[in-house]
Amino acid sequence: MSASVLFDAQGPRGRALSVAGNIAAAVAIVAGLGWVAVALYDKGQFESTLWENAVSAEAWQYYYLPGLQNTLRSAAFATVGAVLFGLVLGVGRLAHNRVVRWVSGVVVEFFRAVPVLLMMIFFYMFFSAQAQWIADRPFAAVVLALVLYNGSVIAELVRAGVGNLPKGQGEAGLAIGLTPSQTLRSIQLPQALVAMLPAMVSQLVVVLKDSALGQIILYSELLRSAQILSSKEQNPLQTLAVVAVVFIVINWMLTTVAHRLAKLLSGRTAGSTAEGPGIGNPTIVPGGPVGGGAGPGAGAGAAV
Amino acid sequence: MDDFFSGFAELFAQYDVLAAFWVNIQLTFWAALLSLVLGTVLALMRISPIASLQWAGTAYVTIFRNTPLTIILTFMYLVVFSQLGITLTDDLNSTFFWFAVIGLSVYHAAFVCEAIRSGVNTVPVGQAEAARAIGLSFLPAARLVILPQAFRGAIAPLGNTLIALLKNSTVAVAASVATETSSLMRTMIEFRPDLMVAIFLLFAVGYVILVIPIGLGTTWLSQRLAVKR
Numbered sequence: 001m002s003a004s005v006l007f008d009a010q011g012p013r014g015r016a017l018s019v020a021g022n023i024a025a026a027v028a029i030v031a032g033l034g035w036v037a038v039a040l041y042d043k044g045q046f047e048s049t050l051w052e053n054a055v056s057a058e059a060w061q062y063y064y065l066p067g068l069q070n071t072l073r074s075a076a077f078a079t080v081g082a083v084l085f086g087l088v089l090g091v092g093r094l095a096h097n098r099v100v101r102w103v104s105g106v107v108v109e110f111f112r113a114v115p116v117l118l119m120m121i122f123f124y125m126f127f128s129a130q131a132q133w134i135a136d137r138p139f140a141a142v143v144l145a146l147v148l149y150n151g152s153v154i155a156e157l158v159r160a161g162v163g164n165l166p167k168g169q170g171e172a173g174l175a176i177g178l179t180p181s182q183t184l185r186s187i188q189l190p191q192a193l194v195a196m197l198p199a200m201v202s203q204l205v206v207v208l209k210d211s212a213l214g215q216i217i218l219y220s221e222l223l224r225s226a227q228i229l230s231s232k233e234q235n236p237l238q239t240l241a242v243v244a245v246v247f248i249v250i251n252w253m254l255t256t257v258a259h260r261l262a263k264l265l266s267g268r269t270a271g272s273t274a275e276g277p278g279i280g281n282p283t284i285v286p287g288g289p290v291g292g293g294a295g296p297g298a299g300a301g302a303a304v
Numbered sequence: 305m306d307d308f309f310s311g312f313a314e315l316f317a318q319y320d321v322l323a324a325f326w327v328n329i330q331l332t333f334w335a336a337l338l339s340l341v342l343g344t345v346l347a348l349m350r351i352s353p354i355a356s357l358q359w360a361g362t363a364y365v366t367i368f369r370n371t372p373l374t375i376i377l378t379f380m381y382l383v384v385f386s387q388l389g390i391t392l393t394d395d396l397n398s399t400f401f402w403f404a405v406i407g408l409s410v411y412h413a414a415f416v417c418e419a420i421r422s423g424v425n426t427v428p429v430g431q432a433e434a435a436r437a438i439g440l441s442f443l444p445a446a447r448l449v450i451l452p453q454a455f456r457g458a459i460a461p462l463g464n465t466l467i468a469l470l471k472n473s474t475v476a477v478a479a480s481v482a483t484e485t486s487s488l489m490r491t492m493i494e495f496r497p498d499l500m501v502a503i504f505l506l507f508a509v510g511y512v513i514l515v516i517p518i519g520l521g522t523t524w525l526s527q528r529l530a531v532k533r
Contacts, residue, residue, distance in 0.1 A: 007353045022355050208372075209373065227382070236383045248367060278415070279369075280471075
């Protein structure tokens with residue numbers, strides 16, 4: 001725990017100070033929240049009709065639930081696609097063939113650097129102009145953009161997973177006469193995939209959050225449905241609060257699963273089972289890049 | 305081919321792509337500053353021995369880390385601006401700009417907090433014990449022994465958050481900032497649909513050029529400053 005690094009066990013004076021600080025801080029926090037509540041009350045945001053319209057059965061039936069269904073649908077398709085795309089690219093970055101490695105590297109770095117929203121808008125406009133046979137074009141654009149971005153993040157997770165394994169794993173494979181690709185396939189990848197599971201679950205949170213970007217290209221996901229409801233009932237604060245709570249509950253459950261998995265799986269693989277940060281490009285390979293300059297076999301061989 | 309280039313030259317004359325990127329860089333700069341301050345405060349709250357502060361910090365991180373950024377920025381426009389009628393300046397455009405900065409900061413502060421906390425977690429307990437054993441009290445131990453190592457450990461995750469912030473600055477369009485890159489890309493594609501792919505690649509390469517140096521820089525810095533253990 002971080003607390004134990006900075007703070008020693010407290011003596012009587014420290015404990016008394018802590019209690020006083022605790023009370024003062026609690027009062028300050030409650031006062032701050034109360035001030036916000038009073039300000040909202042003065043603006044009439046606690047009118048019961050505003051809240052009733054935001055949580056009524058009709059709101060759930062006609063707005064939130066269909067929206068949530070679309071959100072989950074795009075997230076599910078995007079997850080499956082991203083895992084496939086990421087596995088192919090990740091193995092490509094570890095491949096023995098220099099051309100395959102280089103091409104996969106360029107693809108991964110490109111899609112990790114381009115904002116998901118730019119891709120979504122581009123694909124949406126591209127499909128609208130060139131591929132009108134696609135019935136649900138916003139859906140296709142959302143899924144494709146999420147697959148490309150999250151797939152390249154997963155590719156990096158695969159590479160980091162193999163890179164974080166102890167060098168002895170690859171050396172043992174070579175020592176018993178496997179070729180470098182066989183070592184990768186039958187010794188390194190299985191352990192790396194187990195090790196990266198928690199980070200993959202964390203990435204699901206990113207997929208789910210980014211699916212809300214679909215609102216901007218008018219994909220009728222949860223946030224978009226809430227906006228339509230709020231423009232009808234004039235209660236954006238209330239509806240957005242409901243939607244935020246739905247997202248927070250789902251994502252919090254996923255984060256908890258990732259946390260449990262990280263503990264559960266740490267005994268089953270030689271790799272590191274760290275969770276992802278839930279934002280950005282979560283790859284930290286201790287000791288520098290792995291597999292970029294040399295294949296796993298060569299890397300293991302060079303480890304003198 | 306000539307057609308293609310003349311079309312591109314015409315587009316460049318009509319739309320200022322660099323100005324749009326400059327808006328995103330400004331959004332990123334101010335949001336980075338603000339979220340660094342807010343995130344550091346949150347991290348201090350979470351590692352303090354005071355239970356109510358820990359609780360408040362944890363609640364903040366749990367709420368904002370799990371909320372889509374799009375909701376926060378839509379909230380800034382639809383609720384804070386339209387419904388509650390709060391304005392920051394007389395100029396609408398700069399009001400939207402600063403609302404977007406606030407929304408981006410509020411969201412990324414949760415990740416800055418976690419980055420700093422993970423930096424503190426890289427410091428082994430033995431370091432703190434050794435500091436106490438040679439007679440340093442709390443503040444000198446924190447200032448001389450623990451925080452210098454913690455900041456070095458936090459550089460890589462902070463760099464990762466900065467890259468995410470730069471890319472997420474495009475979502476400012478949800479807070480009605482109409483001058484940034486994603487809105488300009490949309491306008492340009494609407495104007496010249498025949499050059500669609502080239503326009504997208506132009507913006508995409510712009511972000512690659514911005515993101516890759518940040519990534520290389522923070523990786524270099526974190527490895528150079530890494531505490532060898």
